[in-house]
Amino acid sequence: xxxxxxxxxxxxxxxxIVLIIMAFIMLVPFAWMxxxxxxxxxxxxxxxxxxxxxxxxxxxxxxxxxxxxxxxxLLYKNTLLMIFFRVVCACLTATMAGYAFxxxxxPGKNFLFSLVLIQMMIPSTIFIIPQYLMVSGLGWLNTCAxxxxxxxxxxxGTYLLKTGYQGxxxxxxxxxxxxxxxxxxxxxxxxxxxxxxxxVSLGIFTALFAFKDxxxxxxxxxxxxxxxxxxxxxxxxxxxxxxxPQMMGAAVLAVIPMIVIYVIFxxxxxxxxxxxxxxx
Amino acid sequence: MKEKRKMTAKEKNEATWGYFFVxxxxxxxxxxxxxxxVDTVIQSFCKTGDFGKGNIFVGLANYQRxxxxxxxxxxxxxxxxxxxxxxxxxxxxxxxxxxxxxxxxKGTSFFRTVFFLPMVCAPAAVAMVWKWLYNQQFGLINNxxxxxxxxxxxxxxxxxxxxxxxxxSIIGYNMVLFISGLQEIPGDYYEAAEIDGATGIRQFFDITxxxxxxxxxxxxxxxxxxxxxxxxLMFMVMDxxxxxxxxxxxxxxxxxNYTFTQGNKGYGAAIVMILVVFIxxxxxxxxxxxxxxxxxx
Amino acid sequence: xxxxxxxxxxxxxARVEKKKIAGIEGTRAKAEYIWEYYKIWIxxxxxxxxxxxxxxxxxxxxxxxYRCYIIFNNTNADVGTDSELWFDYVRYAGFDSDDGxxxxxxxxxxxxxxxxxxxxxFESFVTYADGGILDGFVTGTESLRALGKSGRLLDLNSExxxxxxxxxGDRFIYSEPYDEDYAGKEVPVGIxxxxxxxxxxxxxxxxxxxxxxxxxxxxxxxxxxxLDFILEK
Numbered sequence: 001x002x003x004x005x006x007x008x009x010x011x012x013x014x015x016x017i018v019l020i021i022m023a024f025i026m027l028v029p030f031a032w033m034x035x036x037x038x039x040x041x042x043x044x045x046x047x048x049x050x051x052x053x054x055x056x057x058x059x060x061x062x063x064x065x066x067x068x069x070x071x072x073x074l075l076y077k078n079t080l081l082m083i084f085f086r087v088v089c090a091c092l093t094a095t096m097a098g099y100a101f102x103x104x105x106x107p108g109k110n111f112l113f114s115l116v117l118i119q120m121m122i123p124s125t126i127f128i129i130p131q132y133l134m135v136s137g138l139g140w141l142n143t144c145a146x147x148x149x150x151x152x153x154x155x156x157g158t159y160l161l162k163t164g165y166q167g168x169x170x171x172x173x174x175x176x177x178x179x180x181x182x183x184x185x186x187x188x189x190x191x192x193x194x195x196x197x198x199x200v201s202l203g204i205f206t207a208l209f210a211f212k213d214x215x216x217x218x219x220x221x222x223x224x225x226x227x228x229x230x231x232x233x234x235x236x237x238x239x240x241x242x243x244x245p246q247m248m249g250a251a252v253l254a255v256i257p258m259i260v261i262y263v264i265f266x267x268x269x270x271x272x273x274x275x276x277x278x279x280x
Numbered sequence: 281m282k283e284k285r286k287m288t289a290k291e292k293n294e295a296t297w298g299y300f301f302v303x304x305x306x307x308x309x310x311x312x313x314x315x316x317x318v319d320t321v322i323q324s325f326c327k328t329g330d331f332g333k334g335n336i337f338v339g340l341a342n343y344q345r346x347x348x349x350x351x352x353x354x355x356x357x358x359x360x361x362x363x364x365x366x367x368x369x370x371x372x373x374x375x376x377x378x379x380x381x382x383x384x385x386k387g388t389s390f391f392r393t394v395f396f397l398p399m400v401c402a403p404a405a406v407a408m409v410w411k412w413l414y415n416q417q418f419g420l421i422n423n424x425x426x427x428x429x430x431x432x433x434x435x436x437x438x439x440x441x442x443x444x445x446x447x448x449s450i451i452g453y454n455m456v457l458f459i460s461g462l463q464e465i466p467g468d469y470y471e472a473a474e475i476d477g478a479t480g481i482r483q484f485f486d487i488t489x490x491x492x493x494x495x496x497x498x499x500x501x502x503x504x505x506x507x508x509x510x511x512x513l514m515f516m517v518m519d520x521x522x523x524x525x526x527x528x529x530x531x532x533x534x535x536x537n538y539t540f541t542q543g544n545k546g547y548g549a550a551i552v553m554i555l556v557v558f559i560x561x562x563x564x565x566x567x568x569x570x571x572x573x574x575x576x577x
Numbered sequence: 578x579x580x581x582x583x584x585x586x587x588x589x590x591a592r593v594e595k596k597k598i599a600g601i602e603g604t605r606a607k608a609e610y611i612w613e614y615y616k617i618w619i620x621x622x623x624x625x626x627x628x629x630x631x632x633x634x635x636x637x638x639x640x641x642x643y644r645c646y647i648i649f650n651n652t653n654a655d656v657g658t659d660s661e662l663w664f665d666y667v668r669y670a671g672f673d674s675d676d677g678x679x680x681x682x683x684x685x686x687x688x689x690x691x692x693x694x695x696x697x698x699f700e701s702f703v704t705y706a707d708g709g710i711l712d713g714f715v716t717g718t719e720s721l722r723a724l725g726k727s728g729r730l731l732d733l734n735s736e737x738x739x740x741x742x743x744x745x746g747d748r749f750i751y752s753e754p755y756d757e758d759y760a761g762k763e764v765p766v767g768i769x770x771x772x773x774x775x776x777x778x779x780x781x782x783x784x785x786x787x788x789x790x791x792x793x794x795x796x797x798x799x800x801x802x803x804l805d806f807i808l809e810k
Binding site (some may be wrong): 106109115121125129153155159160163254267 | 291293294295297298299301302304305306308309310311312313314315316317319320373376377380381383385389391392393394395396397398399400401402403404405406408409410448451452453456457459460461463464479480494495497498501502505506508509511532535536539540552555556559560563576
């Protein structure tokens, strides 16, 4: 017993050390963002001497300045709306297609799936101009629908969920089939709920990509009423030349909802651990 | 006779459901992505006339020029070198972290959030930090180790430095996927192994790795594609005047240069086509490997 | 299932359901029953109907057919849509807002000479230029000259701008394009407007500036009117 416990403690300590070192490495840019927001512009851009911490006082007022110079509530609202719809659309379409590719047989399945894979290989800059023309032609410029447009379907999500569905045990379907479910019911009531962790991951990634997307909101939403965080804050970089404390202050404020979304979503992961024995 | 007809009706039923389920995604992909892609293919065989003239068909001229251009081949090589760093290291480190965070340690929530942070950081901030770290004169790394290495200015090692940034920024992403994959492994396997007296490391290799192989394969596959189409990292960290740029710029970077900056859309399209065909070949090889290495239930 | 079988099944199901509902006492209980079983369908249908309405409305009212789209690059002055410059121009040109939109975009910050890789404003510019939306583009002269090499600005020697050439030919800025077909030949890509109202009256710029025309522009006349407007004595 003693051996097992010391072994346990040693391995736990090693894990903690590794985690803390990695955490420190990961935190550096984020901490740097916050610290830069608290510096003066001179300190921020000076390379030699290089300031890690602000030397001329900690300018917390940068945050309030930035808050006042943008309508953050509007930006948050637009961004969150866009993220919400993109996540819903992506999850819906990807889970349906993922189930079909992962569990059903139909002619042409491999060909269609290769289309999905090929989409991921094409650099996304190619899609922007044609998609813009489509959105413009539909009259969806400066609308939430226009922002959501490229995110309605997701090849990555389809592949992710196909992998998720393939990992589920085969017997489940057969059991349900005997009970008289048709494929649609099997999907809705049994299979889909079991891929929850994959869907959560997809939600996180879709939200993240939608949040960071700068190019698309910039050309689709020219009005300040409808633009998103990324595009709205890009003005800070352009207009004021490089006022780094302001830029970083804006970036920090913008990131907060994203972190909140992530923390909420990943609690779903934690629930998974709590239910022992996986899903059965 | 009756048996055969029953099966076909069931198969037809399954096929109908199958088409119904993939229809939204496939139709969406065709409209949103394949129609522009076909446009690009056509463009690669044309010279987009400057000053508003339309596409002028030139046959294989763009491809001939691309195949003879050393810059293109160098950029392909750079891209492959980048992928060689980002994919294995990104996957392995993320896997280890995910395994650690899947256990009942205190503060997993905190760590998971911290590891996720690089992904939400403003790219400008990330670029600045790394540029400072790597700076030859004032950078932190050189000052701490009292070295004078041109991390991103020396053509011989710049690609490694950029690769390291790539690994760093992708760990959080891979980790999220690994964690979700680890959730799917029923705890009973581990309990049974504990009873049998298997150590943590044995459990890892005998249970975790095989059962995690679908997720691992997915991550490797998507990261291979993602690494081969990398683009932002290059220009964020390296200025246009950086001498090492030619040994670091990726294929998509070159494509961007020709299509966007120079307006030579035909040539850029040809470059993209070559890259896509290359990635397709790699993917096909990987899909074959999937049958050998991945275990589905 | 063949379509006929499907129809049969649906009819049968509808009949059974109607009987069930008729058998429940009271409208409130009926409503609860319907909500209990069909809420997902109801929500979906409502959403689709609303969305269809939205799409049709947008299609009918919001399709942008710009009458004149001009980008003012690298300026911090307020010269965008609804600014003083904009109002004066619209009045000068005699445009009616029914004619389509007149858009002045002053949110553009890139310098072609300093490198534009990854600059989202530049990517916006490319989208508008290649999409045929961009009509006019104002930026520093040297920057414009370099930008002209990419062929996204109209060749001012072409027929469409014959009248511009006649009036302002002496102000042309020349550039040698990347395109090998033009090797050695210089093409006029911009019109020098350093002494225009933009600088003198509206104080939008200080350095020498020029105006280029989008290569796929369909509103060259509007740009010409703009030129007349800012260059009139």
